[in-house]
Amino acid sequence: MTKITIVSLSLALALYGCNDNQEQANQTTNAATTEVTQNQQQQGMTKEEASTALNQLFEQQFQESLALNPIQATAIGIPGYNDKLPNMLSPEFRKKSHDFTVKWLDKVKQIDRSLLSGQDRLSYDIFVYQSEHSLKGEQFPGHLIPINQSSNIANFFAQLGSGQSFQPFKTVEDYENWLKRVDGGVAIMEQAIINMDQGIEKKVVQPKALMEKVIPQLAAHVVDDPTQSIFYTPIKNMPEDISEEDKKRLEDAYRVAIVEKLVPAYKKLHDYIKDDYMQHARDSFGLSEQPNGEAWYNYQLKTYTTTDLTAEEIHQFGLDEVARIHSEMKEVMAEVGFEGTLEEWFKYVQTNPEFYYDNEEDLLQGYRDLQAKVNKLLPSMFDIAPETDYEVRAVEAFRAESAAGASYMSGSPDGSRPGIFYVNTFNLKGQPKFGMETLSIHEAAPGHHFQISLQQEIEGLPMFRRFGGLSVFSEGWALYAESIGKEMGMFTDPMQYYGRLSDEMLRAMRLVVDTGLHAKGWSRQETIDYMVANSSMAYTDVVSEVERYIAWPGQAVSYKVGQRVISNLRAEAERKLGDKFDIKAFHREVLVDGAVPMPVLETKIREWIDSQLDEA
Template identity: 35%
Template sequence: MGKVAKGNRMMRMAGLVTGAALAMMPVALWTGPAMARAGAATGSAAGSAGRSEADKAFEALSTDEYAWRQQQAGPSEDGPRDRKIMLPDLGPQAQAARLARWEKVEQQLAAIRQDRLSPANRINFAVYKGQIDALLAAQRYRDYEKPFNADTSFWGELADWARTPFRDRDAADAYLEMLREIPRYYDQQIVNMRAGLARGFSAPHVTLTGRDKGIEMVVQAASPEASPFYEPFKNLPATIPAADQEALRAQAREAITKDVVPAHARLLAFMRGEYEKGARQTLAAYALPDGQAYYRSKINEFVTLDKSPEEIHQIGLSEMARIRGQMDAVMKQVGFKGDLKAFLHFLRTDPQFYPKTPNELLYRAAWIAKTFDGKASQFFGRMPRSRFAIKPVPDDVAPFYTGGRGGPGIYLVNTYNLPSRPFYSQIALTLHESAPGHAMQMPLAAENTDLPAFRRDSYLSAYGEGWALYCEALGEDMGMYETPYDRFGMLSYQAWRASRLVVDTGIHAMGWTREQAQQYLRDNTALSDHEIETEVDRYISWPGQALAYYMGELTFLDARHKAEKALGPKFNIRAFHDAVLEMGAVPLPLIDQRVDQLIRDGGKGPYPDEE
């Protein structure tokens, strides 16, 4: 479903990439780690004598802006704890300054001669230019006036971030300073949301039910120690003396009482009063101010391809028909007598397919992840150093959270409402969210020091979600699906993501109702009713993001088929996977370029020890 800190992480203003930069990018040969080490990595002094003035200008510009961009962002739940982190200024002057800075960067990029960049920096330029395009579009449309959706919220981000232990005393002090900043930060969010309400730029009213539960839990906590914001103080590192630990805990209790709880109380009153009363009754992005252009900007951001809603809708219908044929074959394999609707009802209601306890679900996820570990070396030549834990989704978000979510160091499994968490979907879910999906792909990018920081740190939905969905299908090659029902669960997940192309464009560009979208998923996937309801609300409140998954997967599949056909017996699945993963998150057309280079190299992967 996506990484823990993924997508449009609003507080961090994450480096999102669009395909807009590709139209201006000169044709470039792909260069691997060796070329990058020769001086293409931004900010590196290596190979400086061979760098052009264009290279130097681009590297100086991107390095300076990216360092500034990081200062603008707030904490994330997987962010570092060893530096001072302040919540960003969201006031009008700060927003105007961001707009001005990115407009200036846009002008500076236009002045750089791309044909004089090194081959590696042409790739870096395309990725970086896409990030600036996305940031500028979000700033111009004032996305900060709608700072949450049915999936992600600024208050939930802070609560998530609070669950990670401190590394040292400095991290604890920085966290306390952040707690004291929450009133200012939340008050600025309220001002911005109020401005959004005034111009009809709000979350749809129908998606608001229950989304304020996390705020309420903070307000109603029985004591400061019961607050989620106190969590990291329960087990402070032994490097902090006992007396200092008690002093830190006292400061935490004071900050939670005087700052955190009142700020959440004001936010809760605003959300349940002014915001609920004023939130728009419409669903479509097209109904927002300048809605058609806004939705198209989201397609560019999340898909990184120049596609219209109508084109994407048609691709979804075509793929759904193809997957439906594969589903029919599985039904025949298990000897089911009846149509798809009857089979889906059987899957949704038969107790054999559902866990009885949370641990049963968690233990199965762990077993699946370890089963992949035994197969990994056959399919991947380079594995990340980072490992991941498997934990349940926190109670405050579980009722409207996805079935699972993964990222660096973590695979969250939703144990809420067990009758909606079928076993037959869990292999596909685990391959997507843990390894070789998000919990593997993202650390590989972060650990690749041949990439500039703005590529190591950023997340691009079309690439990241496309890769994770490709990993679900890869489970067939790896022999992961133990029963026909497991395979049907994978096909249902494929249909779910293909149906998003139909549903997201249907809602936002074609006038579909919430009930129409829910019924389409109910008719075409094995998702439970609870999952269908939470998913549709997510699509309604987060225009375009749901398109990234299947459009990205199609790109990875097409690239693999192209390489297999061109290389024949020289095709090496390990080399292919290493080649597309070493890039980090890039716009989809660059995947095709990378595979073209793999073909020119005779199928040889990016690492010297690879056969």
């Protein structure tokens, strides 16, 4: 298998044409660029010069963006930023971010789009689309609800400082960099309190059910003994080549930082939420219950699907999929000889001990064994593969209770830091053996790890595309990857195939319950009851999932929307190309340009189909 480069077919995107996103980009950019375009033509700018100018702007924009987002620089291994962390919740930062977006959007629009073709035109349209969409989102006050149980700076900062994430702790300088970054983290937690106070005044607040879960997460970091803090872990694991003098100095400095800065910051935030914010948190759950909530949710749907699908359309799509998947589950029940109802089947797989591990290490080793198995099967479906490897780890204890069943954190593009497939071992009944193959495919290969690592390694793409992302693409691809497991040689055990259906059911239910919560007024309990009745998920997992949807409106619908687009495109390619259809070539074309909006992907693949027909 080969490393991805910008291949000739992708360069043939000069015909890249009609789709919703392009039409939107055209409408918003044509008037603004007419005068500039005329000037460029008068100056005789060639297509090559326009291409060069555009890509220079993209490179300059990306380099300047790192000052606003030094965490991204750390994540992708760009030196010089590991000690920095701006107060991203402050009004000053939000103003800088706004001005930055306006500045670079204006600069890019000054390039005559008609002089661009292929990857350049694609990059231009994606950049304009994403920038303008970001600016539209500024009307919604997300900064007033900066903390929830699923996503908050306090938890993320603890992961970063644990030495088990992408913050480097290899040299004395690395350790000193973190000490400087601590001040930024403390400032953000202070700002979070200020913002939440403003949210109370404007009646933009989080649901009580979510904030109750935040309190113990924060309490875990309020320790009397600094050596018991997760932030002390890098000291316990200090490299042997650091001198004894530096070890002692750093050990003392970390103790001071924990005792005098970090523990007080976590305690202040904990006490504020417990003793003050909880008195004002709301009893409702949906985003539509917030001021301007209906428009806010519609914006979220656009963000996470890159389509104009309405909440009602998505809800019905979900109901249809739930019914279809139930039918397939009944086929598995018949195959294994189970006689009974779906409800009885769900109870059977939940309570049969043979379907569950009784210790964490066996579960993790099971996923590591699957890693080796899947890697041998990938060449049957792919002629490309990432150079970066991944490893399997348990979710850290302090966040496990509220974390998803699994997640993925990308590695570095040079392969020096592997990707991480996190498995939540908090409740082993939430990790059935029959769900392991499909979960591994989704989170690791050929799902998230495969797609994201390939995107980061693509040579020739602007940096904002290599290291950007779209949920509908990445989650859609990962769910599509599950659907090809049987073709790859997985799911030979009918129970493992049931696991694949069970996970697809989760994604189908998400369409129903996310829109139910945020557009139809469903309560937390109604949503829990729906998911329990339609799946064999552990109750604790259902609760965690539902509260995640409450905290993250719209994201949960991206999976099935993206999968449907990719699966429909494959079916179209198979129908039109017949015997000339090459599954490896199709997969390469879907992945070769990184994450793109769904209408862009549809245009791209249809042009690829036409090019294959022209070659026949």
